[in-house]
Amino acid sequence: xxxxxxxxxxxxxxxxxxxxxxxxxxxxxxxxxxxxxxxxxxxxxxxxxxxxxxxxxxxxxxxxxxxxxxxxxxxxxxxxxxxxxxxxxxxxxxxxxxxxxxxxxxxxxxxxxxxxxxxxxxxxxxxxxxxxxxxxxxxxxxxxxxxxxxxxxxxxxxxxxxxxxxxxxxxxxxxxxxxxxxxxxxxxxxxxxxxxxxxxxxxxxxxxxxxxxxxxxxxxxxxxxxxxxxxxxxxxxxxxxxxxxxxxxxxxxxxxxxx
Amino acid sequence: xxxxxxxxxxxxxxxxxxxxxxxxxxxxxxxxxxxxxxxxxxxxxxxxxxxxxxxxxxxxxxxxxxxxxxxxxxxxxxxxxxxxxxxxxxxxxxxxxxxxxxxxxxxxxxxxxxxxxxxxxxxxxxxxxxxxxxxxxxxxxxxxxxxxxxxxxxxxxxxxxxxxxxxxxxxxxxxxxxxxx
Numbered sequence: 439x440x441x442x443x444x445x446x447x448x449x450x451x452x453x454x455x456x457x458x459x460x461x462x463x464x465x466x467x468x469x470x471x472x473x474x475x476x477x478x479x480x481x482x483x484x485x486x487x488x489x490x491x492x493x494x495x496x497x498x499x500x501x502x503x504x505x506x507x508x509x510x511x512x513x514x515x516x517x518x519x520x521x522x523x524x525x526x527x528x529x530x531x532x533x534x535x536x537x538x539x540x541x542x543x544x545x546x547x548x549x550x551x552x553x554x555x556x557x558x559x560x561x562x563x564x565x566x567x568x569x570x571x572x573x574x575x576x577x578x579x580x581x582x583x584x585x586x587x588x589x590x591x592x593x594x595x596x597x598x599x600x601x602x603x604x605x606x607x608x609x610x611x612x613x614x615x616x617x618x619x620x621x622x623x624x625x626x627x628x629x630x631x632x633x634x635x636x637x638x639x640x641x642x643x644x645x646x647x648x649x650x651x652x653x654x655x656x657x658x659x660x661x662x663x664x665x666x667x668x669x670x671x672x673x674x675x676x677x678x679x680x681x682x683x684x685x686x687x688x689x690x691x692x693x694x695x696x697x
Numbered sequence: 698x699x700x701x702x703x704x705x706x707x708x709x710x711x712x713x714x715x716x717x718x719x720x721x722x723x724x725x726x727x728x729x730x731x732x733x734x735x736x737x738x739x740x741x742x743x744x745x746x747x748x749x750x751x752x753x754x755x756x757x758x759x760x761x762x763x764x765x766x767x768x769x770x771x772x773x774x775x776x777x778x779x780x781x782x783x784x785x786x787x788x789x790x791x792x793x794x795x796x797x798x799x800x801x802x803x804x805x806x807x808x809x810x811x812x813x814x815x816x817x818x819x820x821x822x823x824x825x826x827x828x829x830x831x832x833x834x835x836x837x838x839x840x841x842x843x844x845x846x847x848x849x850x851x852x853x854x855x856x857x858x859x860x861x862x863x864x865x866x867x868x869x870x871x872x873x874x875x876x877x878x
Binding site for chain 2: 474610
């Protein structure tokens with residue numbers, strides 16, 4: 439269908455697209471492609487080396503699968519901090535990716551787990567590492583006729599897994615800062631949300647953690663962060679608050695773990 | 698069964714309602730409050746509007762239109778959702794349970810526990826709370842407050858709501874609707 443009508447907007451849980459729906463007269467005129475009745479997109483499954491999410495797998499689907507807590511705990515941590523139960527029951531991981539918000543909750547933990555996006559169209563099927571998916575603010579490697587049909591999350595030995603979301607409230611809050619940190623076998627993954635136009639890896643912070651220093655300093659994290667992210671003042675927070683608090687989260691989190 | 702107060706008939710709309718008219722209607726079957734029925738809606742209609750203005754089930758409220766306040770909460774396939782963020786046709790073939798499906802007995806703990814003052818949040822609160830009571834295994838991993846965080850209340854300060862749920866848990870009230878799967 440997307441091949442015939444590339445301007446059609448895919449609709450899954452609707453927890454972002456339908457916000458203030460009655461006021462959005464123009465958007466109501468658009469064509470939407472409802473994915474809810476496509477059964478094959480909903481289910482997730484575990485293979486020997488990965489968790490495969492469907493195109494419409496919800497946050498609640500993973501919260502209620504005990505294996506996720508055991509093998510990919512950050513996915514559950516993040517899912518439980520999305521909105522509230524009513525949103526978790528409808529919101530989808532793929533929708534969070536395709537919506538492209540820099541303040542996304544699902545994207546940072548997926549990225550910290552080296553997730554791969556599978557995007558399909560009539561023409562072909564592509565696999566794009568999530569860490570390479572975003573090109574700029576709301577710009578992504580997804581053509582108009584492509585649909586995210588699966589997200590592959592590799593299983594691997596991981597340690598020191600953390601997800602921190604700083605928000606105005608414990609629930610129903612958009613992140614002022616999001617940080618997902620994981621120590622993988624080949625090095626650290628540090629993923630930041632709400633600190634730049636896109637959710638992104640922080641290579642300078644990762645290099646700092648990979649260097650294996652005996653003792654880290656708050657200044658060291660602030661300096662590394664400054665090359666990786668570019669926080670701004672907006673309605674939710676200030677650049678200075680974001681810089682300082684993100685550095686503290688890194689210092690007291692991965693920077694303070696037992697070697 | 699709590700009967701709707703208004704005698705609204707499908708197709709007869711109150712002035713306050715603002716149902717969109719974007720094109721050809723969609724007709725589908727669903728299981729609404731335990732009954733298999735057919736319904737005809739505009740594709741752009743929200744579940745909240747269909748329930749309130751087409752069906753006269755005004756127990757479900759509109760508080761924010763953005764999925765924050767939870768006063769529009771209904772159960773969809775046994776899970777609480779914000780009906781302001783569901784297009785009605787997305788409920789085709791599904792189970793929808795509104796506050797009108799709740800037994801008077803299910804409301805008793807909330808009246809006794811100080812869970813309601815103005816009542817604006819109450820339908821959403823009791824639907825979510827009832828779901829919680831029907832799925833106690835959730836308390837193995839979640840606190841009551843986390844499960845109720847999607848239902849905002851401006852009057853009670855939440856303690857009365859939590860106390861009522863705890864009292865209902867202790868009284869071992871039987872499950873009424875919903876499942877957590």
